[in-house]
Amino acid sequence: MKAKVIGIILVVVILLQFFRGSAPEVTVENPNDLIATAELSGDIAATLRAACYDCHSMETKYPWYSYITPVSWFLFHHIDEGRDELNFSEWAAYSKRDKLRKLKDIQEEVEEGEMPMESYVIMHSEASLTEEQREAIVTWAKNFAGEVIRE
Numbered sequence: 450m451k452a453k454v455i456g457i458i459l460v461v462v463i464l465l466q467f468f469r470g471s472a473p474e475v476t477v478e479n480p481n482d483l484i485a486t487a488e489l490s491g492d493i494a495a496t497l498r499a500a501c502y503d504c505h506s507m508e509t510k511y512p513w514y515s516y517i518t519p520v521s522w523f524l525f526h527h528i529d530e531g532r533d534e535l536n537f538s539e540w541a542a543y544s545k546r547d548k549l550r551k552l553k554d555i556q557e558e559v560e561e562g563e564m565p566m567e568s569y570v571i572m573h574s575e576a577s578l579t580e581e582q583r584e585a586i587v588t589w590a591k592n593f594a595g596e597v598i599r600e
Contacts, residue, residue, distance in 0.1 A: 462518075469521045473528045476507045476538070483540035487596075493589045497537065500565045500576040504531030507538035512572065527566075545597055552594040559586045 479485065484494045503509050504527060515524045535551050543551065558564040560583065565576045578586070 466518050469516065469518045470525055472511060472515065472521070472525055473509060473532065474507065475509050475511075479507055479538035481539050481541035482506070483537040486541040487593070489589070493585060496578070496582050496586060499573075500578055500582075502537060503573070503576075504528050504565075504569065505535045505537050506532075507536065514572070527569075545600060548597045549594055552590045552597065555590045556587050559583050559590075 483489070484497070489497075498508075509528055511524075514520050535554065540548070555564075559578070562583075565573075565578070570577045
């Protein structure tokens with residue numbers, strides 16, 4: 450009986466692979482990208498790339514497990530949602546008001562430990578932020594908001 454249940458589960462998992470869904474688009478040429486259009490310190494740029502860019506830019510790097518259904522559904526959904534909330538690849542195209550709101554959201558989410566998501570950090574240890582990195586991002590977002598206001 451146990452072998453039969455395992456066999457059925459295996460067949461279902463194999464069949465699901467034919468329904469992976471479409472991965473969100475990836476592009477590396479992003480002229481409106483935050484890092485390409487703003488003067489960021491190397492540390493902030495590196496931290497944003499490591500902890501944020503997979504879900505909040507068009508430069509997503511898909512890991513091997515993103516090609517396995519139903520994991521792919523979960524990942525693609527999170528990437529789509531992340532890009533809808535904040536897409537660093539479209540930074541220069543945002544209005545001043547949108548930039549300020551997004552910078553405020555970055556401050557709050559990072560300060561409260563909501564971002565990067567714990568489920569992401571589990572599989573991407575490089576995205577785990579130290580307290581100093583969190584403080585640096587929050588400080589950067591606050592200071593950068595001042596620069597946006599002066600634009």
